[in-house]
Amino acid sequence: MSKFILISAALFTGSLGLNRNSHTNDFLLQHSNVQLKHKIPNDSFPFKINAIAPYIDYFNDGQYFFNKWVKGSVVSSNNIEIANDTYFFNYDKISNNLLITTDLKQIIEIDKREFKSFALKDGSNEYRFEHNLVIDNKKFFQVLVRNDKYSLYKWTLTKLRKKETYNASFWELVDAHFYYVVFPNARFYKKISLKKKSIEKNLATEPEKIDAYFSLHPYNEIDEALLIDLINYLNK
Secondary structure (H helix, E strand, C coil), X not given: CCXXXXXXXXXXXXXXCCCCCCCCCEEEEEECXXXXXXXXXXXXXXCCEEEEEECCCCCCCCCECCCCCEEEEEEECCCCEECCCCCEXXXXXXXXXEEEECCCCEEEEECHHHEEEEEEEECCEEEEEEEECCCEEEEEEEEEECCCCCEXXXXXXXXXXXXXXXXXXXXXXXXXXXXXXXXXXHCCXXXXXXXXXXXXXXXXXXXXXXXXXXXXXXXXXXXXXXHHHHHHHHCC
């Protein structure tokens, strides 16, 4: 007799919120008194599964990296790149989980311990994320610059914030971005903010280059694009 697990349909009201059991091959969805059976992919599916939920084709912009499914690839824990034209991906910024659909019928949350990094592609734009042993191996960091000298990573914390207006109040999801510079040979890292003083303090090993860069860009706004350009400049 097949084993089943009851899973909540509250997938996209927060984090997945699913019951998980890696030893069962069938999942029973219970929603509005209707039971739908969800099966995991066949034995060739390369990842350990945390949960399965009903398919949706639109995502809340605040919680997910994209408001749609996109193409992508994953590098497994044993350094094998997995790219399949039938796989579509999205990334949950709150739970830090990677989601996959293989059939546009159900959504699979895969075990983040099963892979080292992943890339999401939206048209000509590619976004890379990876575990980083130097900073924090439990989180996924977006790779902004990778180099043997200086590398730049971003971590996004998404949380609820109450917003007040003149006649109402409501809750909204907001992103807070944190930037990290990993120093040559990945020996250590520094957390850095989008302020000149923070850049000068945390990149004090290159004072002449930092001064030269800012003299070339005296009126530029210090934003993410400038920080990326600065790190690339230091790597020359």
